[in-house]
Amino acid sequence: EPEVTQTPSHQVTQMGQEVILRCVPISNHLYFYWYRQILGQKVEFLVSFYNNEISEKSEIFDDQFSVERPDGSNFTLKIRSTKLEDSAMYFCASRLQGDSLPTEAFFGQGTRLTVV
């Protein structure tokens, strides 16, 4: 069964360092998302990406964040200068394009980011 794959599963980084979280969405999916979940809290939307551009972003997704689809398979989230409060689980998700109705998003297993 096709699945969304995220690497690494756990990343530890020094405060102020740049990190890149990687995702390989399901191959025929067209919409891509990043969500984050601070420990013990709810899952929050960060950004959606379609047709090689950001289609929507949340208030959390400030200038420190960027997304890219550098080739036909990878979808990355970059945090330019990490802060302690960026420590969270980051989930990538993808979905097919429905004609007029949405299809469900499939989530990766997440990357746990720890900023020290």
Place this chain on the structure above:
Amino acid sequence: AQTVTQSQPEMSVQEAETVTLSCTYDTSESNYYLFWYKQPPSRQMILVIRQEAYKQQNATENRFSVNFQKAAKSFSLKISDSQLGDTAMYFCAWSGGTSYGKLTFGQGTILTVHP
């Protein structure tokens, strides 16, 4: 803005029993989808069940069913014949309007199934 509220931070149930998790939401949109996602200790998000708002019939998926009350904006999840593997965090989520695909999640309910 849409909001999703899960008022039960924690629930517990005995194995083989039935449990219902509550979810309410607020939206002015007429077309939307509602979802229940399961997050086991591995922390992967797994879709359990989904409901289209335009469908009156409640969705069912094996031991999982929903009670969708559109007028009351309520979307509860019933788990029948609970199994130890059902122990997880359960999130209710909303998607619709101009942001189809983007999910708005509730706070989650931790469900523990006891043997």
